[in-house]
Amino acid sequence: MLQLHKIREDKDTIINALKKRNIDAEPVLSAIIDLDEKRRAIQTELDNTLAKSNKLSKEIGMLFKSGKAKEATALKEQTADFKEASKQLGEELTATSSELQELLYQIPNVPHDSVPAGNSDEDNEEIFREGDIPKLEEGALPHWELAKKYDIIDFELGVKVTGAGFPIYKGKGARLQRALIAYFLDKNTEAGYTELQLPLVVNEASGYGTGQLPDKEGQMYHVQNDDLYLIPTAEVPITNIHRDDILPKESFPIKYTGYTPCFRREAGSYGAHVRGLNRLHQFDKVELVRIEHPDNSYKALDEMTEHVKNILRELRLPYRILRLCGGDLGFTAALTFDFEVFSTAQDRWLEISSVSNFETFQANRLKLRFKDENGKSQLAHTLNGSSLALPRVLAGLLENYQTKDGIKIPEVLVPYCGFDMIN
RNA sequence: GGAGAAAUGGCAGAGUGGUCGAAUGCGGCAGUCUUGAAAACUGUUGAGGGUCACACCUCCGGGGGUUCGAAUCCCUCUUUCUCCGCCA
Structure with missing residues (x-):
């Protein structure tokens, strides 16, 4: 499996080298780069949501500890949205990641410079x-x-x-x-x-x-x-x-x-x-x-x-x-x-x-x-x-x-x- | 195959619902001291994502669930150990 960061950085070199395998890798590599960007965007959003939700949970914990049960219960209600959002984002992330993974699995190794082109x-x-x-x-x-x-x-x-x-x-x-x-x-x-x-x-x-x-x-x-x-x-x-x-x-x-x-x-x-x-x-x-x-x-x-x-x-x-x-x-x-x-x-x-x-x-x-x-x-x-x-x-x-x-x-x-x- | 117990950082080993990515010890690395080394002392020390860099997020055997919150509770799978059975 090729490394994602290399695909991101050296896409054209890879495409050229894979031509020796008689493969036009351009469409797959572009799809991978797109999916990777999408994946990272979802990841960032999910991370932010989780960060907020974690913060809230900690506050709730502290309130309970200091005996302010009523205020804690009030805060609890706010967590529902985060829960819903992170669940959905998590599903999107899993789907995108596995789609990305599947594409990555399809690409063969990049031939060494000394490999001659050829069909058989x-x-x-x-x-x-x-x-x-x-x-x-x-x-x-x-x-x-x-x-x-x-x-x-x-x-x-x-x-x-x-x-x-x-x-x-x-x-x-x-x-x-x-x-x-x-x-x-x-x-x-x-x-x-x-x-x-x-x-x-x-x-x-x-x-x-x-x-x-x-x-x-x-x-x-x-x-x-x-x-x-x-x-x-x-x-x-x-x-x-x-x-x-x-x-x-x-x-x-x-x-x-x-x-x-x-x-x-x-x-x-x-x-x-x-x-x-x-x-x-x-x-x-x-x-x-x-x-x-x-x-x-x-x-x-x-x-x-x-x-x-x-x-x-x-x-x-x-x-x-x-x-x-x-x-x-x-x-x-x-x-x-x-x-x-x-x-x-x-x-x-x-x-x-x-x-x-x-x-x-x-x-x-x-x-x-x-x-x-x-x-x-x-x-x-x-x-x-x-x-x-x-x-x-x-x-x-x-x-x-x-x-x-x-x-x-x-x-x-x-x-x-x-x-x-x-x- | 049957019955029980367990799985935490490089290793050992705490932690049984709330600032726990995780005490403590050993090991590793860096420094102080030393002519040098050892000892002692001080600091540092998991992986991945993300960022210019921070922030932040994920991971306590794997997967799923409960909960505002899980290393900790529940289900399931895997592995290891003990006992019984069988056997090269």
């Missing part, structure tokens, strides 16, 4: 590429075939037990998955991130805090009996740890990592390109979250992308980094770098990590603040990134490391797996 993922800007794409031998298979051939992932069984998009990992497949999780967590804690084990369901307030609600309500599984949501990413429980906090300025940097399964309904995304592990309802992910001083957040973003690069280097997977264009940028992000691994047998790039700076957008909803040098409360910056999303890493590994004799395990993972070949 085709306009994303490739800024880095590393690793050799292997030449596969004759008869190379996509990962879903390999999964079947070596009996390491059973998609049909998942359908039987739950439904499509809930695969069951078996034997060396399950072990490889566990190895990857342990390896990622080790890399992250070595880099100073504190490991967390998190709830997999969150309440409504947390959903709003990180911005999944209200705009992505349909993408989350909702447990209706208890009004809880299955997390679509560990970002939600992690970032919400500091909801409503005012941190001392020496708290930074705050660096967390956590492994969780992630649950996504993915409503309406069936069709091509969702085969195998490419798109699931439940998948594992190791996440990084940072909470930073505004002056430091872009440095932190760089550190996070370097960190993810290192992991991919160690896994020896060919990857590229994209700077997302305005049209593809997530609702809450100011700047996002996507990491994609080349999936050789499918001959396509698969997104395996997304590293973003949200600046104050989430912090404003979360009321996540810190005390600055002058002792004033200021919104912190939040960032997050995957390190990494498991299924697509697995897909990349299976496809890129396949040989006639089986699937080789990358060297760094062998100690975690306890084997060096799936065959």
Whole structure:
């Protein structure tokens, strides 16, 4: 959520920046400014009414105390008007405020200066590429075939037990998955991130805090009996740890990592390109979250992308980094770098990590603040990134490391797996 | 799941209808003293709205109600604690 005072002060800058998202924000922003003025006018009027009414009540109290009951009763009659007026003004205020709030919720984050304009993922800007794409031998298979051939992932069984998009990992497949999780967590804690084990369901307030609600309500599984949501990413429980906090300025940097399964309904995304592990309802992910001083957040973003690069280097997977264009940028992000691994047998790039700076957008909803040098409360910056999303890493590994004799395990993972070949 | 108790400022803890945004203690910050530090003493110290700045308004777990007036009374929800039951 954008900050009201910024909209008031920098309306034109915001409108211009949002053009990169192909949004004409002028009407909404004008409506917001009007509503805000209206809200403040009502607030002032209400405050004045309450002030008068408070004063009167105090006088009544004093009169009663000094035994002048008759005069007090006379004054009581005067309060009726104030009561009526403040009730009405209060209702107007609530209505105006929630109208204002709704409009504010509709506006996505303002893209960073470096974000290119563009309509879709085709306009994303490739800024880095590393690793050799292997030449596969004759008869190379996509990962879903390999999964079947070596009996390491059973998609049909998942359908039987739950439904499509809930695969069951078996034997060396399950072990490889566990190895990857342990390896990622080790890399992250070595880099100073504190490991967390998190709830997999969150309440409504947390959903709003990180911005999944209200705009992505349909993408989350909702447990209706208890009004809880299955997390679509560990970002939600992690970032919400500091909801409503005012941190001392020496708290930074705050660096967390956590492994969780992630649950996504993915409503309406069936069709091509969702085969195998490419798109699931439940998948594992190791996440990084940072909470930073505004002056430091872009440095932190760089550190996070370097960190993810290192992991991919160690896994020896060919990857590229994209700077997302305005049209593809997530609702809450100011700047996002996507990491994609080349999936050789499918001959396509698969997104395996997304590293973003949200600046104050989430912090404003979360009321996540810190005390600055002058002792004033200021919104912190939040960032997050995957390190990494498991299924697509697995897909990349299976496809890129396949040989006639089986699937080789990358060297760094062998100690975690306890084997060096799936065959 | 059943029965009871509780929820107040960074923490501890008073306050049971009337200048209470809230005593007191601890902690934090600033100052005095000191070569420096500690101790002692003095002052200061919640958040949000609003204003050029004041004034003023809101907030004592959340929501609703009673009253001229609510931290205080009533209803409701949530959470915590104790006891019982069940259980990984």
